[in-house]
Amino acid sequence: MEYGDLIRRAEANLKDKNILKSYVMNEGTLLREGAETNFVARFNSRYFDRFGFKFRMIDSQEASTEITLYGKKFATPFLSGALSGLTDVAEKPLVKVATGVKESGSMMWLGIVSADQQREVLATGVPTIRIVKPYQDPEMMLKELKEAEEAGAMAVGTDIDFFYGGKRGDRLFAPKAMGPKTSQETRKLVEATQLPFIFKGVLGVEDARKALEIGARGIVVSNHAGIVIDYAAHPLEVLPEIKEVIGDRMPIFVDGGFRRGSDVMKALALGADAVLAGWLLVMGLAANGSEGVSEIINIVTAELRRIMSVTGCKNLSEINQTVLVKRDYGI
Amino acid sequence: MEYGDLIRRAEANLKDKNILKSYVMNEGTLLREGAETNFVARFNSRYFDRFGFKFRMIDSQEASTEITLYGKKFATPFLSGALSGLTDVAEKPLVKVATGVKESGSMMWLGIVSADQQREVLATGVPTIRIVKPYQDPEMMLKELKEAEEAGAMAVGTDIDFFYGGKRGDRLFAPKAMGPKTSQETRKLVEATQLPFIFKGVLGVEDARKALEIGARGIVVSNHAGIVIDYAAHPLEVLPEIKEVIGDRMPIFVDGGFRRGSDVMKALALGADAVLAGWLLVMGLAANGSEGVSEIINIVTAELRRIMSVTGCKNLSEINQTVLVKRDYGI
């Protein structure tokens, strides 16, 4: 199926079921509901409009989207978001996503899952990164990190932007069980595992610098789809200064309203190594199960490859800000 | 009740009554009507969209919103506006607001009130600042300042932005009884009371500097909800340069279309010490009397606290412009 058909089919299917409770319709689009006025969810995808692409055609060639992360090769830098739940969308949703992700040569990220669910996902053979919630109780975190390690995750991490739980509209959730961590506390987590440890939910240069010092092997620049605080910056607003601090010392992942290959290209041009997508893979899942997931990843990857080719970037490492025009005015 | 529920209930209740005469509906929102084209009222809340927040999670902690003003501790920097009238909203409206404000550990500001109303409000025990109108006749001002002092106000002041009265649409009001004052005339007012004296309605660096020289102990940066002149600047447009002149020599209050904790955070980041809200407390009052007022203050304070925590500000004094991204383009 084509992109538009997949989205339309997903929305039709979701209307037949109890539509996802954490999503709202905005200007005809199904958006995840963010905190308070929901500004972030509305702003996230519009932010991409500030950037256009130049061409570099002569001497260009069909680009490769391959990427090596933590010693493994992937076919695409377009990865799954750290998914949880989704049982209202499909049966065994995470296994289906994992199957589609594997099929596309991409990487799976997991959020809140039981040990059983995690095992099932990893049994598909998909390379997986597990993000553990920042529970007040460090023992709970250590237990889950260990489970992930034992189940065969390729890397682990925690979403530091969930220190104070999340908010949808006016409703807080999980604020009690979560809690903020010091540098020292997070260092203990990093040191508790042999696996690369990733800090998810960095949205400022200070946390990026601290993560590096603490021993992180990756960060995810994210506003968590607006559920942390209303008016959280768009990740691309802070990405360039984070890239300047981090350089090539660890991979920088990014998420936040990514819909198309052009969005992915913009993030890569501004300093990201790879992009995570939650909403879009859920749409793929809702449209057509594991095959829909795979189709979406393949389509977005093909869109990215085409833009890379057209802008004269033979591979991901050749992408930088020179491919962009920046628009410092309202669109 | 949650924020959205309170606002909806307030609007429903206000429709049942004779809706507040000085308010108009704009894009589904009840706005105070400002001068002429009403640009200020439409622009006031939209201005906040230019700012987003970065995160500073690692080493953050649950923030404190406590503030000490004029030797008294308050639970929140989110204070009542200088209220007057409101008898079309509730019986004994100012006492109800005062009760709610006190309950929330906030501060009450009074505008046009009789000596009796003032006594009733102060009898609730809420710390109160009384703003006296800038009458042409200085004796009237001195009389009201004295009444406020005797009734137990913690501070007094005058709204210098009402020198020429106000305007709603094409209708001037109170232009006769009011009149402009010189530095010397205002100095006499400042010297006539033992209480801290506050200049309300500063919207430019010259008046801020003069207020300081004259002996002011605080200023309110304000465009008076647009009733002074059409196209009055948004307070946040002039706040940074005022802060630069005033420094920490006296508290800087600000008002102007504040709706949520995120708005308050932006003002504090740009140099304000505390924020005044009129419209929002009237909504609380209309929704649920003194309890509604208290609920609104508590909700906005909790929103602020959450954003402070997420941005790594342990207390109000740690908030500054580094938490913001600024958007120099149309939103």
Place this chain on the structure above:
Amino acid sequence: MEYGDLIRRAEANLKDKNILKSYVMNEGTLLREGAETNFVARFNSRYFDRFGFKFRMIDSQEASTEITLYGKKFATPFLSGALSGLTDVAEKPLVKVATGVKESGSMMWLGIVSADQQREVLATGVPTIRIVKPYQDPEMMLKELKEAEEAGAMAVGTDIDFFYGGKRGDRLFAPKAMGPKTSQETRKLVEATQLPFIFKGVLGVEDARKALEIGARGIVVSNHAGIVIDYAAHPLEVLPEIKEVIGDRMPIFVDGGFRRGSDVMKALALGADAVLAGWLLVMGLAANGSEGVSEIINIVTAELRRIMSVTGCKNLSEINQTVLVKRDYGI
């Protein structure tokens, strides 16, 4: 009547008649139709949104809007546009406008009029400036300049922006009879009269400089309501650099979508000495004849006076850019 009532009554009256042929409705507003896509007419009044006002209240006083131009005192810098025709709006329209303008202590400008019409207007005693069209035939211009001088005009001029006639939508008008002029040709016109000679339709610093060299005693910065070319700049976009060249060596007039006192204040702050209004006076005329014209001028002048007072400008010469905040982003 109040401003809004006058406009509404004017629009109702114009609908009863054959509505003015050169006007179109745009977003509920009656606009003069400009060239091609009509961008100028839509943009003209929106441009004012880029500017807000600061307050300077302390030591301010009720402002004076008086202005002396060419040795005569006027009560207001808000003057009539150079009017022509209007017989579809009222009988003896120019005499009615003149009567209203005189009543308000303002200045009358005339465009295309017969010698008889000019005499009738000047018979009202209103100080009048006559703008003669830039005919291909210089003799026609000299004849009309002489008529104006004899009829008692206080100054004369020509609209250099009509060298190539005008355009409404896709229709050119008067392109044949008009023609471009050299510096030398215009110098002859200037020298042919004892009266101050004004260049109307300057929209760039080159023409302003040439006008000064040629002996002009005034210029009108204007985009002629969009009828010269589509996408003509807004006069306020070029006014500051023109003011820098001209300084105080001759009065700078400006027109272009002026509706309210706040618009006038912005032009004065950016370097204009006085403002011309066509559309608005036509609305006054349509609403209430000469009295409506006078009412409109008085209202706009009162709005201006109020903003001057609030911004601490005691008279017109004290107005400058420091009263403005400039918004470099979409509104």
Place this chain on the structure above:
Amino acid sequence: MEYGDLIRRAEANLKDKNILKSYVMNEGTLLREGAETNFVARFNSRYFDRFGFKFRMIDSQEASTEITLYGKKFATPFLSGALSGLTDVAEKPLVKVATGVKESGSMMWLGIVSADQQREVLATGVPTIRIVKPYQDPEMMLKELKEAEEAGAMAVGTDIDFFYGGKRGDRLFAPKAMGPKTSQETRKLVEATQLPFIFKGVLGVEDARKALEIGARGIVVSNHAGIVIDYAAHPLEVLPEIKEVIGDRMPIFVDGGFRRGSDVMKALALGADAVLAGWLLVMGLAANGSEGVSEIINIVTAELRRIMSVTGCKNLSEINQTVLVKRDYGI
């Protein structure tokens, strides 16, 4: 017919037929459908709003729009786009366009055509540039270049932005037969013909510089109406830096959403020598056959001439950025 009438008649006629398959309606306008979200097609014509014009009236004169390109004189710098197909609009569409183009003293560009079609077009006597597709097989290109040379084309070229074919919505077309070329491969094409060789689809300074080095005698700065990639920059966003590199060493053509003389003037002011229009000539063809084409070119040329006159540019070589005001904010 006037401009608006021609467009309306074209749209009516196209609705009677099977409307052009590659066009979509957007906000009441018929737009060519671009890649993916179609951002380019929506953005292309809006980009012109960022620029306004100043006047330079004194000493101006009726301008000449004449231009000499490759040794031939043309009446206008407003040229046809490189057209293909259009058999759903009219019978013998390219001959009709050619006839209209010739009538107006403009230049014809051809895209995908058979040898027969090319002969028919050239038989009209219209000076023609032939753009050959960048086939994977260089022999196919050489064959078509030779055919063009033999048929009497004045210049040839290839659209380098079609190396990877095109995309409408989610549908790729012609991706197989096309292929990217190196500098060396394109140099061979340039050297294979005696005619001036033009690189069409330059959208960045690198390709412009390479084209010059390879021996190009002209470039077309273009985003190909959005069919190459979504979010391709507007040609005017990159034109100034390309002009800086190329200078006067070869003509710079530009296309991208041009509708009116004002759009053309902006491109010329930013460094273009001439403008290509596809959509607009198709509208002329649909409205009134070859006569409609001629009418459209004449109207746009007249609009351009008028703006040149008003801005004091006597001929095309006098046009530069000083005629523009640039708006760095949302419109």
